[in-house]
Amino acid sequence: MRNDLFDSHPVILPPVADDTAIDHAPLAIAPEFRRDPVTGRWVIVAPERSLRPMSLVHAEPHHRANAERVVCPFCPGQEYDTPNEVLAYRPAGTDRDGPDWRLRVVPNKFPATRPTRGDPGRTSGGLFERFAAAGRHEVVVECPEHLPNPAQLPDDQFRDVFRAYRDRLIDLADDHTLSYAAVFKNVGAEAGASLGHTHSQIVATPLVPDVIRLELGGSGDYHTAHGRCVFCDVLEQERADGSRVIGETERMVAIAPFAPQFAYEVWVLPKAHASRYEAATGAMIGELAALMKRVVQGLDRVLAAPAYNWYLHTAPLRSAELPQYHWHFEIIPRTARPAGLEWGFGCFVTAVTPERAAADLRAALN
Numbered sequence: 001m002r003n004d005l006f007d008s009h010p011v012i013l014p015p016v017a018d019d020t021a022i023d024h025a026p027l028a029i030a031p032e033f034r035r036d037p038v039t040g041r042w043v044i045v046a047p048e049r050s051l052r053p054m055s056l057v058h059a060e061p062h063h064r065a066n067a068e069r070v071v072c073p074f075c076p077g078q079e080y081d082t083p084n085e086v087l088a089y090r091p092a093g094t095d096r097d098g099p100d101w102r103l104r105v106v107p108n109k110f111p112a113t114r115p116t117r118g119d120p121g122r123t124s125g126g127l128f129e130r131f132a133a134a135g136r137h138e139v140v141v142e143c144p145e146h147l148p149n150p151a152q153l154p155d156d157q158f159r160d161v162f163r164a165y166r167d168r169l170i171d172l173a174d175d176h177t178l179s180y181a182a183v184f185k186n187v188g189a190e191a192g193a194s195l196g197h198t199h200s201q202i203v204a205t206p207l208v209p210d211v212i213r214l215e216l217g218g219s220g221d222y223h224t225a226h227g228r229c230v231f232c233d234v235l236e237q238e239r240a241d242g243s244r245v246i247g248e249t250e251r252m253v254a255i256a257p258f259a260p261q262f263a264y265e266v267w268v269l270p271k272a273h274a275s276r277y278e279a280a281t282g283a284m285i286g287e288l289a290a291l292m293k294r295v296v297q298g299l300d301r302v303l304a305a306p307a308y309n310w311y312l313h314t315a316p317l318r319s320a321e322l323p324q325y326h327w328h329f330e331i332i333p334r335t336a337r338p339a340g341l342e343w344g345f346g347c348f349v350t351a352v353t354p355e356r357a358a359a360d361l362r363a364a365l366n
């Protein structure tokens, strides 16, 4: 059973029935997965992403761009500029792809992965294995207002973002060609955002990403040895000690991880064991959103509006509840540029202790 989960090899995909979901870009630049013949690592080569609009390219290093207003494809009135919505929170009686929405999820016009027709054409030329980057790449447009900073969203709209993640994961799980849905957010040019209108992304693929396979492997080994979830044990130790705890609600907790990759890195997790974000209740999502908002507001205060990413680590699509895995959000502010040691050897160096980071953020949390 575990081997199935850990298998990084892609499944061969059946034809996609819904032709309307197919974006007809020239085949020559269709995105593809390629496998590194030494490490087995999969990458995506997606030349058409170079065509996407960029309005944040001149942002200050480490900081967000100003909200310089060019024609924004995510603003109301520009709905024609995005593919048809796959989810929207809008009043009953309003038209699909019309205005009046509160939150909208649309396929990315410049996708890293996308639905393909027929066999994705896995080929190996000698050592070189490649196949069409089949999957979905969606954008969660978090609000109609042209806001660059998610912390400016009112509480109910901020909560809707986390509800939308869950709703999309549930829907994407119905597509049996997909194994994993990666949910992430880039805030600020330094963190990879290309448009100033606050949004998240979901990239669903037939592959389980390497980072998730590492976490599943490590937590699986721990569970085999101790019969417990390593995340649950970490939380128990952190809450008993307290020095790296940043804040908590009844069901959720935010900590500065013991071995961070970036200074002021934060993890937000449910206190009770849960491996599948899809199964999160409305109450949990409400508390998660409230705590995430306080954390990003705290980061804004302590680090003067840094660029950052947040992303969800959860079990693969259609998993049973896993006793060894525990979903969580990681938030990484761009407090330093990864350099030779990080890129070359995978070893991150941070100049601030997580104990100090937690103390600063605790003091800044309202």
Ligand SMILES: [Zn+2]
Pocket: 072, 073, 074, 075, 145, 146, 147, 197
């Ligand atoms: Zn906008």
Ligand SMILES: [Zn+2]
Pocket: 229, 230, 231, 232, 233, 272, 273, 274, 324, 325, 326
């Ligand atoms: Zn757990």
Ligand SMILES: [Zn+2]
Pocket: 215, 313, 328, 330
């Ligand atoms: Zn993680």
